[in-house]
Amino acid sequence: xxxxSEGPRAVAESLRGTTTERHFTGRSAAELRDYRAAxxxxxxxxxxxxxxxxxxxxxxxLAQLLGAExxxxxxxxxxxxxxxxxEARTWQAYLEVLRGRQARLRCTRRLKHADGHxxxxxxxxxxxxxxxxxxxxxxxxxxxxxxxxxxxHLQMHDPVTRLPNRALFFERVSAALESSAYxxxxxxxxxxxxxxxxxxxxxxxxxxxxxGDRLLTAVAARLTHCADQAGYxxxxxxxxxxxxxDEFALLVExxxxxxxxxxxxxxxxxxxxxxFDLAGQRLSVSAxxxxxxxxxxxxxxxxxxxMADTTLYxxxxxxxxxxxxxxxxxxxxxxxxxxxxxxxxxxxxxxxFALEYQPLVDLETGVVRGVEALVRWNHPQFGVLTPNRFIGxxxxxxxxxxxxxxxxxxxxxxxxxxxxxxxSENPVFVxxxxxxxxxxxxxxxxxxxxxxxxxxxxxQLLQLELTESAVMGSAGRPLQALQELSDMGxxxxxxxxxxxxxxxxxxxxxxxxxLKLDGSFVRGFRYEEGTHPNPADETIVEALVQLAHRLGxxxxxxxxxxxxxxxxxxxxxxxxxxxxxxxRAVAPERIAExxxxxxxxxxxxx
Numbered sequence: 001x002x003x004x005s006e007g008p009r010a011v012a013e014s015l016r017g018t019t020t021e022r023h024f025t026g027r028s029a030a031e032l033r034d035y036r037a038a039x040x041x042x043x044x045x046x047x048x049x050x051x052x053x054x055x056x057x058x059x060x061x062l063a064q065l066l067g068a069e070x071x072x073x074x075x076x077x078x079x080x081x082x083x084x085x086x087e088a089r090t091w092q093a094y095l096e097v098l099r100g101r102q103a104r105l106r107c108t109r110r111l112k113h114a115d116g117h118x119x120x121x122x123x124x125x126x127x128x129x130x131x132x133x134x135x136x137x138x139x140x141x142x143x144x145x146x147x148x149x150x151x152x153h154l155q156m157h158d159p160v161t162r163l164p165n166r167a168l169f170f171e172r173v174s175a176a177l178e179s180s181a182y183x184x185x186x187x188x189x190x191x192x193x194x195x196x197x198x199x200x201x202x203x204x205x206x207x208x209x210x211x212g213d214r215l216l217t218a219v220a221a222r223l224t225h226c227a228d229q230a231g232y233x234x235x236x237x238x239x240x241x242x243x244x245x246d247e248f249a250l251l252v253e254x255x256x257x258x259x260x261x262x263x264x265x266x267x268x269x270x271x272x273x274x275x276f277d278l279a280g281q282r283l284s285v286s287a288x289x290x291x292x293x294x295x296x297x298x299x300x301x302x303x304x305x306x307m308a309d310t311t312l313y314x315x316x317x318x319x320x321x322x323x324x325x326x327x328x329x330x331x332x333x334x335x336x337x338x339x340x341x342x343x344x345x346x347x348x349x350x351x352x353f354a355l356e357y358q359p360l361v362d363l364e365t366g367v368v369r370g371v372e373a374l375v376r377w378n379h380p381q382f383g384v385l386t387p388n389r390f391i392g393x394x395x396x397x398x399x400x401x402x403x404x405x406x407x408x409x410x411x412x413x414x415x416x417x418x419x420x421x422x423x424s425e426n427p428v429f430v431x432x433x434x435x436x437x438x439x440x441x442x443x444x445x446x447x448x449x450x451x452x453x454x455x456x457x458x459x460q461l462l463q464l465e466l467t468e469s470a471v472m473g474s475a476g477r478p479l480q481a482l483q484e485l486s487d488m489g490x491x492x493x494x495x496x497x498x499x500x501x502x503x504x505x506x507x508x509x510x511x512x513x514x515l516k517l518d519g520s521f522v523r524g525f526r527y528e529e530g531t532h533p534n535p536a537d538e539t540i541v542e543a544l545v546q547l548a549h550r551l552g553x554x555x556x557x558x559x560x561x562x563x564x565x566x567x568x569x570x571x572x573x574x575x576x577x578x579x580x581x582x583x584r585a586v587a588p589e590r591i592a593e594x595x596x597x598x599x600x601x602x603x604x605x606x
Contacts, residue, residue, distance in 0.1 A: 039057070039059050040059045040060050040070070041059075041060070042059055042061060043061055044061060044137055044139065045059065045061040045062035045064075045065045045137065045138040045139070045140075046058070046059050046061065046062060046135060046136065046137045046138075047059070047062050047073065047078065047081075047135075047136040048128065048133050048134075048135060048136075049078040049098075049125070049133060049134050049135070049136050050132065050133050051098050051099070051100075051132050051133070051134075052098075053077055053078050053079055053094075053098055054075050054076065054077060054078070055073050055074050055075060055076045055077075055078055055081070055136075056074070056133060057070075057074065058070045058073035058074065062136075062138060065111075065113075065119075065121075065138060065140060066081065066111065066113065066114065067113045067114025067115055068114060078125075078136050079091070079094060082109055082111060082121070082123045082136070082138060083109050083110070083111060084107075084109070084123070086109075090105070090107050093105045093107075094125065097125050097126070097127070097134055098134060100127060100132075103126060103127065104124070104125065104126045105123075105124070105125045105126075106122065106123070106124045106125075107122075107123050108120065108121070108122055108123070108141070109121050109122075109123050111138075119140055119142045120140075120141050120142045120144075120145040121138050121139060121140055121141060121142075122138070122139045122141050123136070123137075123138050124136075124137045124138075124139075125137075155167070156168035156171075158241075158242040160213050160216055160217060160242070161216055161217050161219075161220035161242050162217075162220070163220050163224070163240055163241050163242045163248075164239060164240070164241040164242075165241065165242060165243070165244075166241070166242075166243045166244055168241065169239065169241035169243060169249055169251065170301050170305075172239050172241075172251060173190075173192075173251060173301040173304060173305075174301045176190055176251070176253045176296070177190065177296050177299060177300065177301060177304075186253075186254040187254045187255060187256055188254075188295055188296055188297065189254065189255045189256070189257070189293065189294065189295050189296060190251070190252070190253060190254075190255055190293070190294065190295075190296050190299065190304070191251070191252035191255035191260065191261040191264075191291075191292065191293040192249060192250070192251055192252070192261075192291070192292045192293075192304060192305075192308050193249065193250040193252075193261060193264055193265050193268060193289050193290070193291055193323070194247070194248075194249050194289065194290040194291075194292070194305075194308035194309065194311070194312045195223070195247065195248045195249070195250070195268065195272075195287050195288070195289045195290075195312075196246060196247050196248075196287065196288050196289075196312055196316070197215075197219065197246035197272070197285055197286075197287050198285065198286045198287060198288055198316075198320045198321060199285065199286075200212065200215070200245075200246035200285070203215060203283065203285070207281065207283075211278060211281055211283075214278045214279065215276060215278060215283060215285070216242070216246065218276050218278060219248070219272060219276075219285075220240070220242060220248070222268075222271040222272060222274075223240045223248055223250060223268060223271070223272075224240045225271070226250075226264065226267045226268050226271050227239075227240050227250055227264075229267070230263075230264050230267065238250065238251060238252050238253065239251040239253075249308070250264065250268065252264065255293055257293065258291075258293045258325060260293070261291050261292075261293040261325075262291065262323070262325065265289045265291050265323035266323065268287070268289060268323075269286075269287060269289060269321075269322070269323055272285065272286065272287045273285075273286055273287075273321070286320060286321035287321070288312060288315040288316045288320050288321065288322060288323075288324075289312065289315060289322070289323035289324070290307075290308045290309065290310070290311030290312030290313070290314065290315055290323075290324060290326070291308075291311060291323055291324065291325045291326065292304060292307045292308045292311060292325075292326045293325075293326075294307075294326075307326050307331070308326070310326070310331055310334065311324050311325065311326045311327075312324075314327075314330070336382065337393060339381070340379075340382075340385075340389070340390050340393055341393045341396075341397055343379075344390060344393060344394055344397070344399045344403070345399045345402060347377065347379070348399070348402050348403055348406055352377060352378050352379065352380070353375055353376065353377055353378070353403070353406065353407075354375075354376050354378060355373050355374065355375055355376070355407065355410050355411060355414065355588075356373075356374050356376055356585035356586055356587060357371035357372065357373055357374070357414075357430075357585060357586060357587075357588060357591045358371060358372045358374060358578060358583060358584065358585040358586070359371055359578070359582050359583050359591065359594055360372060360431065360556060360576045360577075360578050361576060361577050361578070361582045362575070362576055363557075363566060363569055363570040363574055363575065363576060363577050364570065367596075367597075368428055368591070368594045368595060368597075369426075369428060369429070369576055370428050370429040370430065370431055370463065370576070371415075371428055371429075371430055371431065371591055372430075372431040372432075372433075372465070372578065372585075373407060373410075373411035373414075373430055373431065373432050373433075374386075374387060374585045375387055375391075375403070375407050377389070377390055387433075391435070394435075395435050395437050398437065398441060400435045400437050400438060401437065401438055401441050401442045404434065404435065404438045404442075405442070405447055405451075407432060407433075408432050408447065408448065408451055409451050409454070409455070411430045411432050412430065412451050412452060412455040412457045412462060413455045413457075414430065414588050415427075415428065415429070415430035415455075415457055415461055415462070416455045416456050416457045417588075418588075418591065418592060418595060419457075419461070421592060422592070422595050422596060424596075425595050425596040427458075427461055428461075428591075428595060429460070429461040429462065429463055429491070430457075430461065430462060430463065431463040431464075431465055431493060432462070432463070432464055432465065433464075433465045433466075433495065434464045434465065434466055435466075436466065436478060439477065439478045439481050439482075440477065440478070444481050444485070445481050445484045445485055445488075448462070448464075448485060448488070448490060449488065458489070459488050459489030459490045460489050460490075460491070462490050462491070463490070463491040463492075463493050463514065464485065464490060464491070464492055464493065465493045465494075465495040465516065466482075466492070466493070466494065466495060467494075467495050467496055468494050468495065468496055468497050468498070479510075482510070482511050482512075483511045485511075486511035486512075486513070487511075491513045491514055492510075492511055492512045492513055492514070493512070493513070493514035493515070493516055493556070494507075494512055494514070494515050494516065495516050496516065496518045496558075497515045497516055497517055497518060497544075498517060498518045498520070498521055498544070507551065508551055512553060513552075513553060513554065514553060514554050514555070514556060515544070515548045515553050515554075515555050515556070516555075516556045516557075516558055516578075517541065517544065517555060517556070517557045517558060517574070518558060519558045519559025519579075521537060521540065521541050521544075521557075522541075522557050522558060522559045522560055522561075522565055522569070522579070523559060524537030525537060525538070525541075525564070525565040525568045525569065538568060538572060541557075541569070541572055541574070542572040542573070545572055545573045545574055546573065549573065554575040554576070555573075555574050555575050555576075556574075556575065556576045556577065556578055557569045557574045557576070557577045557578070557579075558578050558579065559578075559579045560577040560578060560579030560580075560581045560582070561579050561580050561581050562581060563581065565579075565581070566581055
């Protein structure tokens, strides 16, 4: 037999009298005494336990560990001595060892010394070979646990503010979400205030990182005070954490509703806005806060933080120094916007876009002089989308260049087709909207020249529309591009005129040939029951038309919806009109039917 099993076995059998002699024939009484002496003198705390779970023998190390005498431990329940019944799983494993069905059990237990102090121990049980007994050994691991606890504290806390860090925060959130699934008595809800200091980078850049760290520490103290003063939730049901940089989070477990979180956000906002005195340096800062409060059921830590992050972005976008509550509808719109953004470029290649055309009608003759090309996105998920749903996105991510080239080529090709199909009629021009980013991020002049050459369309039959703010602010490359396009023979139109800078002096120096009056002017021309036309509207429009004509420009009125509006616009000299009075934006085939004919508004088109 090996020495490791011989000692405990000898001790166990020596305590059972004649049994020892049968199993240890050839062993002298002196040897058995030596085994017992070694057992009692061992530094490892041990006890021999019978199959009933009672202590047969305990050595001095175990007695010292528990603050008792060895003989007082005999006949004691081993499970009670080392707290093996505290957990169902450990208790079952212990019983399996006693019954000889499991070879070993190892667990960690917190025990109490006779003098009252606690200690952490590692408990091991295993069978004594050749007997029906088991050996219990107990190791004091308190120092190791303390070291681990100190290391974990350093790992899970921010060194500057001493607050829990991102890792501990997510651990706490996950635990709160999991525990709510089976705990009773709670609200089943969770709340979060996600905070970011406004302009903190400027503090670091101008006053240095030392002052910045002091500010973060002071902010942490105020946030902690706010959470403590609020006293929300169960005991220990709130957590203040620094997630990194100047970002903080206040977690409220078992929240009672959005009003509770709103009250906390208001308190935090007020506390942060109070001036800080940092070693003689007086600072004032503000914060933006995203507030989320929802049921824990079906919520993950990642989803909760995504909602908080989105809401914080809204608070900053709305002007900073405020708190904003998560809005599912607004978030759904954002998600739709992201979905559109991610699929916009491939959609051009897949041919998901189409053009419709709205007539530009001569107000004197009622004949179609031109059309405006309006792009539609036949989205496979969201259906037909109008430009206001995706053009802004395209301008932001740069895909407007690729989309704009497709629109320009398609519109010019269609205009040339109408010209060839109606050789006896005056050809209609096509007007295409252009974003300023197309001028900056691409060779617009080269693109236009190449497309006109490819399609065979005369430059005079192409009109490019830019918004008033874009044209009026043009300088450098954009202005040069507009001039080159105008010299080429392409007409330049200012869209929505009257809503932007309205710098009339600057207008005379731009290569512009057409003004498109914003619909807000035209809507003032409506005759409604019980009301009279506003003479000021007519005076303003008449003055703009006369000014444009003196500058050699033609004028198009947008949003013409009634015959009365058309009559008044015609009376003040407006050249062409565009709106539902004549037609909505329609397919190319409908425009072909209108060419050469007087545009008569139908009830269907209104």
